[in-house]
Amino acid sequence: MGSLDIVHLKKSYGSLSVLDDISLSIEKGGFLVLVGPSGCGKSTLLNTIAGLEPITSGEIRIAGQDVSGLKPADRDIAMVFQSYALYPTMTVAQNIAFGLEMRKVPKAEREAAVKRVADILQIGHLLDRKPSQLSGGQRQRVAMGRALTRNPQVFLFDEPLSNLDAKLRVDMRTEIKRLHERLKTTVVYVTHDQIEAMTLATKIAVLKGGVLQQFGTPAEIYDNPANLFVAEFMGSPSMNLVKGKVDGDGRAVTVARASDPLRLPVRANRILAGYAGREIIVGIRPEAITDPRTDNGGDPSVVVSDFRIDVVEPTGADVYAISELGGRQAIGRCSADYPVRAGEVSRLAVHTSKIVYFDPESEERIA
Amino acid sequence: MTEMTLTSDGRPRRASGSIATRAVLYVLLLLFAAYYLLPLFVMVVNSLKPLAEIQQGNMLALPREWTAAPWVSAWDQAQIGIQATGLAPYLWNSIKMVVPAVAIATMLGALNGYVLTKWRFPGHRIVFGLMLFSCFIPFQIVLIPMARVLGLLGLAGTTPGLILVHVVYGLGFTTLFFRNYYEAFPNELIRAAQMDGAGFWQIFTRILLPSSGPIIVVTVIWQFTNVWNDFLFGASFASPASQPITVALNNLVNSSTGVREYNVHFAGAILAALPTLIVYVVAGRYFVRGLMAGAVKG
Numbered sequence: 074m075g076s077l078d079i080v081h082l083k084k085s086y087g088s089l090s091v092l093d094d095i096s097l098s099i100e101k102g103g104f105l106v107l108v109g110p111s112g113c114g115k116s117t118l119l120n121t122i123a124g125l126e127p128i129t130s131g132e133i134r135i136a137g138q139d140v141s142g143l144k145p146a147d148r149d150i151a152m153v154f155q156s157y158a159l160y161p162t163m164t165v166a167q168n169i170a171f172g173l174e175m176r177k178v179p180k181a182e183r184e185a186a187v188k189r190v191a192d193i194l195q196i197g198h199l200l201d202r203k204p205s206q207l208s209g210g211q212r213q214r215v216a217m218g219r220a221l222t223r224n225p226q227v228f229l230f231d232e233p234l235s236n237l238d239a240k241l242r243v244d245m246r247t248e249i250k251r252l253h254e255r256l257k258t259t260v261v262y263v264t265h266d267q268i269e270a271m272t273l274a275t276k277i278a279v280l281k282g283g284v285l286q287q288f289g290t291p292a293e294i295y296d297n298p299a300n301l302f303v304a305e306f307m308g309s310p311s312m313n314l315v316k317g318k319v320d321g322d323g324r325a326v327t328v329a330r331a332s333d334p335l336r337l338p339v340r341a342n343r344i345l346a347g348y349a350g351r352e353i354i355v356g357i358r359p360e361a362i363t364d365p366r367t368d369n370g371g372d373p374s375v376v377v378s379d380f381r382i383d384v385v386e387p388t389g390a391d392v393y394a395i396s397e398l399g400g401r402q403a404i405g406r407c408s409a410d411y412p413v414r415a416g417e418v419s420r421l422a423v424h425t426s427k428i429v430y431f432d433p434e435s436e437e438r439i440a
Numbered sequence: 441m442t443e444m445t446l447t448s449d450g451r452p453r454r455a456s457g458s459i460a461t462r463a464v465l466y467v468l469l470l471l472f473a474a475y476y477l478l479p480l481f482v483m484v485v486n487s488l489k490p491l492a493e494i495q496q497g498n499m500l501a502l503p504r505e506w507t508a509a510p511w512v513s514a515w516d517q518a519q520i521g522i523q524a525t526g527l528a529p530y531l532w533n534s535i536k537m538v539v540p541a542v543a544i545a546t547m548l549g550a551l552n553g554y555v556l557t558k559w560r561f562p563g564h565r566i567v568f569g570l571m572l573f574s575c576f577i578p579f580q581i582v583l584i585p586m587a588r589v590l591g592l593l594g595l596a597g598t599t600p601g602l603i604l605v606h607v608v609y610g611l612g613f614t615t616l617f618f619r620n621y622y623e624a625f626p627n628e629l630i631r632a633a634q635m636d637g638a639g640f641w642q643i644f645t646r647i648l649l650p651s652s653g654p655i656i657v658v659t660v661i662w663q664f665t666n667v668w669n670d671f672l673f674g675a676s677f678a679s680p681a682s683q684p685i686t687v688a689l690n691n692l693v694n695s696s697t698g699v700r701e702y703n704v705h706f707a708g709a710i711l712a713a714l715p716t717l718i719v720y721v722v723a724g725r726y727f728v729r730g731l732m733a734g735a736v737k738g
Contacts, residue, residue, distance in 0.1 A: 125634065150635070158629045172635075
């Protein structure tokens with residue numbers, strides 16, 4: 074296993090740029106998730122790492138060595154495909170051993186490798202079956218097994234869970250995480266599901282339109298999104314993005330409501346002096362608008378106010394309370410036993426220390 | 441399935457018209473079957489009669505005296521052209537021509553289909569379009585140029601020459617079949633094999649060919665039937681020693697001296713048609729299945 078560095082990678086078809094100057098690096102044993110909406114270039118980026126698609130300029134280094142001119146087979150990587158891509162005419166054992174066979178590994182060694190992988194993934198009883206006789210989850214395991222046999226420097230996963238049903242997807246997600254913690258191999262994982270990105274990654278790269286929007290740890294991306302796109306894309310339900318006006322000294326933001334305006338103090342290290350008197354976008358995560366608990370009395374960063382609740386969406390574990398804020402619908406997240414009712418007024422606490430601010434023009438985060 | 445209708449009190453009953461409909465249906469089907477089977481019947485029946493019985497005029501009657509003599513004669517005694525060899529040597533000529541022609545055209549078609557779908561190169565569409573175009577060139581147009589080419593290659597009048605002609609003519613169709621079949625073959629499998637370290641030939645022989653059963657059957661039947669039944673190329677490019685059975689059959693029918701031995705002609709015609717019949721009976725099911733495979737499979 075080894076580190077992976079992508080240095081000023083560019084890829085274009087004629088004048089159409091699909092990947093624009095992307096630089097990323099993931100340490101040995103890290104788990105890099107490429108996330109973004111469809112068409113953002115994440116799968117293309119993965120394919121260039123795999124060597125299945127050529128790049129226009131830049132470098133891809135695996136364990137410090139530039140591999141951008143090498144064939145896929147010579148890059149010491151293994152890939153799990155979205156459709157699993159199991160060879161239909163071969164048994165599970167033959168599928169798993171095929172990569173070793175192509176590399177002329179002796180039969181006895183191949184059999185040992187198949188057995189080792191089958192033990193790790195608990196697919197020993199499936200080895201003689203054909204892929205068509207397997208369930209979706211089993212195929213997924215075999216596809217991972219095929220990647221595991223070779224002990225590659227880097228594993229590439231291309232939306233491996235998107236063909237599974239919701240329940241199985243969560244199970245396999247846990248399994249992939251457990252596998253990674255056990256094998257400590259460097260992983261690059263493509264998904265459009267931000268929850269998968271948050272749960273699996275040690276580093277996340279958010280892409281849009283072939284441009285890297287933000288690269289950081291899951292916590293950095295979640296708490297301090299670089300721009301409006303990242304803020305809206307990561308997290309479910311999405312971050313509330315409402316218009317607010319900065320006070321004269323930049324130490325508070327006022328958000329208009331149908332009833333009274335809501336004045337939210339700005340954290341000391343985020344003073345918005347340069348934006349005094351201007352309109353900005355205020356980003357508040359749903360969990361930062363919640364039921365007032367007794368233990369935060371006296372904390373000046375918690376603003377408790379009356380909200381007129383328009384809609385209530387109970388999810389079992391939580392209740393989403395939707396009310397109007399700055400002319401838009403804002404979602405708050407309360408504990409299930411907190412009595413909020415549609416059409417009534419409830420007291421909700423806004424945790425202002427979690428708020429982030431964006432420039433409405435450039436859409437970049439300003440604090 | 442929909443013969444049951446509901447009466448006014450809700451109980452199902454058999455629709456009154458259905459038996460009559462069914463009867464008409466069966467009568468029509470039987471008539472059509474008889475119509476299509478009649479020529480075969482006439483051929484078989486008359487190939488088992490002595491010539492005298494045919495000359496009396498009733499072609500449809502069963503033989504009064506059964507005899508296998510016409511078959512024996514057609515097989516190895518009848519006069520073909522100037523020699524009394526029967527059809528047997530020409531049947532071998534046909535087999536020696538058909539087997540390599542079918543095998544080579546099928547393999548090359550598979551290879552073409554593989555390259556045209558999985559290793560695309562600039563201009564692959566034009567190349568495929570031109571190959572497709574060859575399916576529409578009438579045989580007659582190429583006779584003289586082909587004769588010239590065979591002469592230059594030193595293959596005129598030989599079985600290899602005929603094989604070459606049939607391979608060239610078959611390539612358009614076999615390429616079309618395989619290209620369309622491989623077009624639906626998932627590219628991710630090719631990519632997975634590339635990652636696994638398989639090269640051009642290994643991907644072809646280990647991944648694609650083992651999945652190509654249905655389309656190979658379709659192509660083989662198609663090629664076999666066309667090449668076996670070909671008369672024009674055989675008549676134009678073969679020497680007496682390499683003539684296929686279709687040409688020999690023609691010579692058998694035309695070279696009878698004095699009396700026309702219809703019973704021998706019938707036996708010979710059946711002999712010439714038998715291999716294609718066998719291929720259809722044995723593999724016909726796969727033929728239909730293979731033609732449907734691309735359409736039905738998800």
